[in-house]
Amino acid sequence: MVSIARKNLFQDLPRFIVAQAGIMFAVGLVTIQMGLLNGFTRSSSLLTDSSTADIWVASQELRYLDLTLPIPYERLEQARNVNGVEQAEALITQGSVWRYGISQIAPIRIVGFDPEGELFQPEPLIEGSWAELNNPYAIAIDRLDLTTLDVTGLGDTSEIGSFRTDVVAITSGIRSIVSSPFVFTSLNNATAFLNSPVAAPVSDPPVPPELQPESLITFVLVKARPDENLQQLKRRLEVALPDVMALTQDELADLTQDYWRQSTGVGFILGLGAVVGIIVGTVVVGQILYSSVSDHLREFGTLKAMGSSDWFIYRIILEQALWMAVLGYLPGMALCLGVGAWTLEAQAVQILIGPTTAVGVFVVTVAMCSGAAVFAIQKVTRLDPAVVFKSS
Amino acid sequence: MPFPFMTDIQTDIAAPNVQYAISAERVEMVFGSGDQAFKALKGIDLKILTGDIQLLMGPSGSGKTTLLSILGGILTPSGGSVSLLGQEITGLSRPKLAKFRLNHIGFIFQGFNLFPALTAAENVEAALNLKRVYGREARQEAWRLLEQVGLADKGDNLPQDLSGGQKQRVAIARSLAGKPRLLLADEPTAALDSQRGRIIIELLRKLAKEECCTVLMVTHDPRIIDLADRVVYVEDGMILPEAPSSFTHLV
Numbered sequence: 001m002v003s004i005a006r007k008n009l010f011q012d013l014p015r016f017i018v019a020q021a022g023i024m025f026a027v028g029l030v031t032i033q034m035g036l037l038n039g040f041t042r043s044s045s046l047l048t049d050s051s052t053a054d055i056w057v058a059s060q061e062l063r064y065l066d067l068t069l070p071i072p073y074e075r076l077e078q079a080r081n082v083n084g085v086e087q088a089e090a091l092i093t094q095g096s097v098w099r100y101g102i103s104q105i106a107p108i109r110i111v112g113f114d115p116e117g118e119l120f121q122p123e124p125l126i127e128g129s130w131a132e133l134n135n136p137y138a139i140a141i142d143r144l145d146l147t148t149l150d151v152t153g154l155g156d157t158s159e160i161g162s163f164r165t166d167v168v169a170i171t172s173g174i175r176s177i178v179s180s181p182f183v184f185t186s187l188n189n190a191t192a193f194l195n196s197p198v199a200a201p202v203s204d205p206p207v208p209p210e211l212q213p214e215s216l217i218t219f220v221l222v223k224a225r226p227d228e229n230l231q232q233l234k235r236r237l238e239v240a241l242p243d244v245m246a247l248t249q250d251e252l253a254d255l256t257q258d259y260w261r262q263s264t265g266v267g268f269i270l271g272l273g274a275v276v277g278i279i280v281g282t283v284v285v286g287q288i289l290y291s292s293v294s295d296h297l298r299e300f301g302t303l304k305a306m307g308s309s310d311w312f313i314y315r316i317i318l319e320q321a322l323w324m325a326v327l328g329y330l331p332g333m334a335l336c337l338g339v340g341a342w343t344l345e346a347q348a349v350q351i352l353i354g355p356t357t358a359v360g361v362f363v364v365t366v367a368m369c370s371g372a373a374v375f376a377i378q379k380v381t382r383l384d385p386a387v388v389f390k391s392s
Numbered sequence: 393m394p395f396p397f398m399t400d401i402q403t404d405i406a407a408p409n410v411q412y413a414i415s416a417e418r419v420e421m422v423f424g425s426g427d428q429a430f431k432a433l434k435g436i437d438l439k440i441l442t443g444d445i446q447l448l449m450g451p452s453g454s455g456k457t458t459l460l461s462i463l464g465g466i467l468t469p470s471g472g473s474v475s476l477l478g479q480e481i482t483g484l485s486r487p488k489l490a491k492f493r494l495n496h497i498g499f500i501f502q503g504f505n506l507f508p509a510l511t512a513a514e515n516v517e518a519a520l521n522l523k524r525v526y527g528r529e530a531r532q533e534a535w536r537l538l539e540q541v542g543l544a545d546k547g548d549n550l551p552q553d554l555s556g557g558q559k560q561r562v563a564i565a566r567s568l569a570g571k572p573r574l575l576l577a578d579e580p581t582a583a584l585d586s587q588r589g590r591i592i593i594e595l596l597r598k599l600a601k602e603e604c605c606t607v608l609m610v611t612h613d614p615r616i617i618d619l620a621d622r623v624v625y626v627e628d629g630m631i632l633p634e635a636p637s638s639f640t641h642l643v
């Protein structure tokens with residue numbers, strides 16, 4: 001079959017290029033907004049990505065990952081005794097202040113975990129080793145936070161509470177858009193930092209003491225036995241441990257993501273941007289298709305006079321719209337993937353474009369282009385085939 | 393039968409070999425309404441014999457194009473009736489009319505109306521596609537038709553690279569796609585000089601006679617009258633009983 005659509009499309013190259021630029025713009029806008037929303041959502045519950053636990057046990061006051069009250073360390077031992085628990089580890093997360101240079105401060109979030117444990121492992125580690133976190137006041141920070149925290153690399157120091165820290169390891173890409181920079185350390189170090197008053201660092205600091213049953217932690221991470229029913233295990237934990245709430249890791253991530261999405265209105269804002277992109281794209285494609293059809297009105301009239309059905313002509317216009325969609329989508333998406341990679345590197349903003357987003361945006365692009373074809377189709381529908389006999 | 397899809401409409405035709413390929417009775421056409429109403433055709437009776445080359449002549453604005461559009465099933469008359477190939481078309485729905493045109497009528501236009509983005513061969517092939525002939529079959533048939541009009545060597549040219557006469561040859565090849573039994577042409581030589589115009593009409597006449605195709609042609613050009621079997625004259629929306637003196641002295 002002769003593709004009148006494709007030939008018409010490429011015949012007027014400048015117009016075609018304008019159309020493709022418009023579609024690329026729309027695809028880019030929609031994809032980046034979606035990618036930002038994905039990135040934001042994922043980022044808001046980022047800490048759960050470092051965990052392989054099935055269940056998180058927290059204070060029953062918990063609102064979301066970053067807002068909860070402490071629980072005593074003895075809950076860890078209690079959890080280990082609950083039937084169906086294979087493994088349990090403590091996790092501390094709490095905000096603090098980083099002091100550096102001459103009276104400079106920055107907010108941080110201390111994350112205390114068991115460096116020898118298996119349920120919490122911030123990955124990837126690009127410098128140093130987790131074992132060194134057991135050294136007194138040793139910490140790990142992320143590559144992306146080096147500038148914010150004014151750290152040049154391993155061996156740098158700063159102050160938290162009354163102690164001088166020692167950077168012994170560096171992670172890569174563990175930075176949350178809704179959280180202060182993470183400072184990873186051992187449970188003992190974390191407790192020592194958090195319990196000490198903000199003061200000039202003591203010289204010859206004591207080795208941080210072991211945690212006591214009444215020491216405060218934030219979460220107990222629980223690994224269930226294989227084939228354990230997680231909902232039942234949650235209930236058993238809540239019965240066995242006083243004043244706690246147990247959530248599966250997915251439930252906690254969802255709760256946290258919902259909280260941040262709603263409290264920031266980020267979905268609405270980014271959605272609005274996406275809608276603007278779709279509107280602009282529809283207008284551009286609609287205008288281009290309409291003017292292309294207007295330019296070829298005599299030919300469409302000829303087809304009608306020759307006896308073509310309306311559908312034969314609609315197919316030409318829709319095929320043209322589809323070509324525009326595909327040829328605008330491919331470079332648009334490629335551009336977005338490039339921008340995504342670049343922003344992650346340069347801005348530490350995550351634009352997360354997964355297969356679902358890519359397919360979703362393609363569907364939106366096709367819908368946008370075919371929707372825009374409606375104007376052109378209307379024009380052809382109204383066209384009187386008698387125009388073909390008008391001379392010139 | 394090369395185009396089996398035609399059968400559904402052909403069966404509607406009472407007599408496949410009707411005496412009159414075109415038969416119009418008391419055809420009227422009014423454009424506009426109320427004060428603006430303009431009667432372009434005022435009761436046309438016309439019968440065209442099957443296989444004839446029939447010319448329709450008359451001054452500009454006399455209603456020739458309007459009549460041709462009505463006889464081709466493109467325009468619905470305000471009054472009267474039209475039969476094509478023995479089939480009454482006046483009451484047919486728009487899609488049925490379109491299908492009738494698709495299967496039985498070839499059109500040739502003054503402005504050629506070729507697709508500028510398609511090559512000569514593709515223009516013909518697209519018309520075949522429209523008639524549900526596809527792929528290799530359509531391509532071969534397109535080139536065969538181009539050969540018939542003497543353009544076998546220009547099939548890959550775009551219309552912009554063809555002369556006016558060559559473009560009209562492509563248009564003739566296109567109009568013959570699917571072997572229509574009626575050819576309607578509106579001033580097909582108006583954009584050509586008289587010598588080339590005559591060659592085109594000679595070609596059209598030859599092909600039409602070969603295919604036993606009835607041709608109705610509107611023309612201004614009195615120098616091709618000798619190529620026609622019959623001529624009617626239209627003036628002011630009516631058919632004149634005989635040739636006006638302004639034409640007779642030219643013939």
Ligand SMILES: Nc1ncnc2c1ncn2[C@@H]1O[C@H](COP(=O)(O)OP(=O)(O)O)[C@@H](O)[C@H]1O
Nearest residue numbers: 423424430432451452453454455456457458459
């Ligand atoms: N769509 C239309 N609306 C109004 N008037 C029309 C229309 N088409 C043709 N006419 C008028 O009808 C008359 C006959 O037109 P036409 O059939 O094109 O004449 P011809 O082809 O003989 O030059 C003219 O006066 C023209 O202005």
Ligand SMILES: [Mg+2]
Nearest residue numbers: 456457458578
């Ligand atoms: Mg005319």
